[in-house]
Amino acid sequence: MRRLLTVMTLGAGTLFAQHSFTPIDVEDGGRLYRANCSICHDAQGDGVPGIDLGHGKFRRAKSDDDIATIIRTGIPGTAMPPNNFTDFAALTIVAYLRSMAAATATTTSGGNPARGKTIYEGKGNCASCHRIRGVGARIGPDLSDIGNLRLAGELERSVVDPNAEILAQNRHFRAVTKDGATIIGTLLNEDKYSVQLLDSNGRLVSLMRANLRESAFVEKSPMPSYKDQLTQQELSDLVSYLGSLKGVEIP
């Protein structure tokens, strides 16, 4: 319930959200958006003049259903084509647009990515937990393409308040074996009898549940808050650098 509420409040922008979505729905919507919409509308949502999807600025739509209808039927006489989505798929895109509007709210701007890289590698010591294109540790999420996945506001929030939102795939999992060994890592896969982890030592391990004394997701992020560690300018630089990470270029 807590998760549902979070997403509903994200919609409190220009329009009120009329539907409930899980974080997974929002992610699915994001994937559909990037695959189908961002060619014209851009990753940030402001690729078409007069429209700024990322800030909840629409020309014609009033409600979620209006937007979903436009996504599905297109707008005759304009470059907006019809799309072969189900109602629900179209609504997940709406959910993504709502979350984008919330996430673009940021205090950082004008950051310098080159300076941000220096902070990442130096003062922030980020590579002791994170990995970018094969360099760094694997304790936290791989950041190689984080600029494609997260918007500036989300990146900023994760740096200053790592516990504000932890994506499901980034939760840490802690297991204690019957002989007393503690293993902490990212949960990769699980079934009724076993769990598969990438542990904090960078090893792929598969554990039988029957051999575990206890196991659970770790509630809190192991990442420290950088709220008081970085100046506003440094935070802007770091967020700008993270936003510039677009994954491995496919030639």
Next chain:
Amino acid sequence: MKYLLPALITTTLWGQITFDRILNANKEPQNWLTYSGTTLSQRHSLLTQITPLNVKNLELQWVFQAQSLEKFEATPLVVDGVLYTVQAPNDVVAIDAATGRIFWVYSYAPSPEARTCCGRVNRGLAILGDTLFMGTIDGHLIALDSKSGRPIWNVTVANTAAGYSLMHAPLVVKDKVIVGTAGGEFGIRGFLAAYNVRTGKEAWKFYTIPGPGEPGHETWSGDSWMHGGASVWVTGSYDPQLNLTYWGVGNPGPDWNSDTREGANLYSDSVVALDADTGKLKWYFQFSPHDDFDYDSVQVPVLADMEWKGQLRRVMLWANRNGFYYVLDRTTGEFLQGKPFAKVTWTTGLDDSGKPVRVATANPTREGTLVYPGVQGATNWFSPSYSPHTGLFYIDTWENYSSVFNKLPGDYVEGRRYTGGAPRSPVPSLRGTQVLNRTEEEGYGVVRAFDPKTGVRKWEFKMADVTGSGVLTTASDLLFAGGREGYFWALDARTGAELWRASVGGPVDSGPMTYEVNGRQYVAVSAGNVLFTFALRQ
């Protein structure tokens, strides 16, 4: 000290599977670190827990069902309990080698422009450090983090729209990863290229068809060299003492109409020995000059050291698609021996230099000519094995196999098939059928064991159908192989006696391999769309 530090950090981050470990893969037989087991490519394991006496107790441990209907041709790698394989065409999967549970899947969607002659397949991966390397059917080479499946770099090796593709497991030599390009049925100009493992930057490139001014260019008439094929689609080998890397080269194109490409067509249907640091040609040996039967020499070069006529020699054993097996000196390329291992009618035999003497009437014609072996060859890309323990060389063979080769006209059009014919055979080329209804005279599969020193056949194990399986031997004198009819067998490597079989319910189109986790030896093979693993009953 100040200068040492960066080097130390690099070592730490890049510290896992060193090239030294790959060179000494036999010292850790629990792992399978390169396509053919070691860089000598004998597909021979030193694991001995499973023996001729207890192999009857082998039983299924787990299976991995690929989400793919393509042939499952990959040989897995196993590194410290983690098995890496490729779900066709180009999804990399990391699996717990003891239980079969999946750690991660890297999904790669190849360009819809990708063209392959014979299936959207992949034969496996290479590893160095904690980086995996995969060639894709759309001509890319991709480096992945072995722990997370995250891409590290992605480079274009060749233009997929012109029919180039990458099929085989790359080969790591020192700080380079080597790949060659398939596409021999699309009028490519084949090449091998080496890339820096860290950056993906090209280090050298060797064209398997010499360009103007290069030695061998004169073996192609007119402009035929530009679209002469000579593809590479099976992993080569490496000799660390000689620092040479050996690769088999595919057919000249168009395959069955050689009118436009007079000459020997170097280095098609050859083995090339290249300096691993520079890609410079050290020597070559052409098995089938001016081939018009599609007898790719795309086999795994098996390297062995053995006493040869009273002296220890570094040799290369080669069972060729053209129906002969060869022993070459791998320092110089000198031809030592060559004998047929299956029915052959295109030649009367090899001369003293190893060159085949062609039968004048055995050529593709407009009406068609019956020739043995047929278009898929007496063997093909699937791995042979050499056991230093038995001293025997094992070849998965198609016997009594023929095709009617015809010849058709056709011009080169980029990205289109450029083959000059359409051979017919009683044996289906690639997949076979789900029912078998054929006489032995129309072709069958057989594992044959030869003494490479004398050329004497020691034993054979006949199947009903043909086979796309490789052969694995172990130091406990077991031999594992499968067939298209859906069995996977364990044989006595000394006698060929059947010791065990599993019904895998689909064609075996891959090389078996073996590994050990937590003190338990496993044997893995893919058949149909499934990877099977077996171990002794506990």
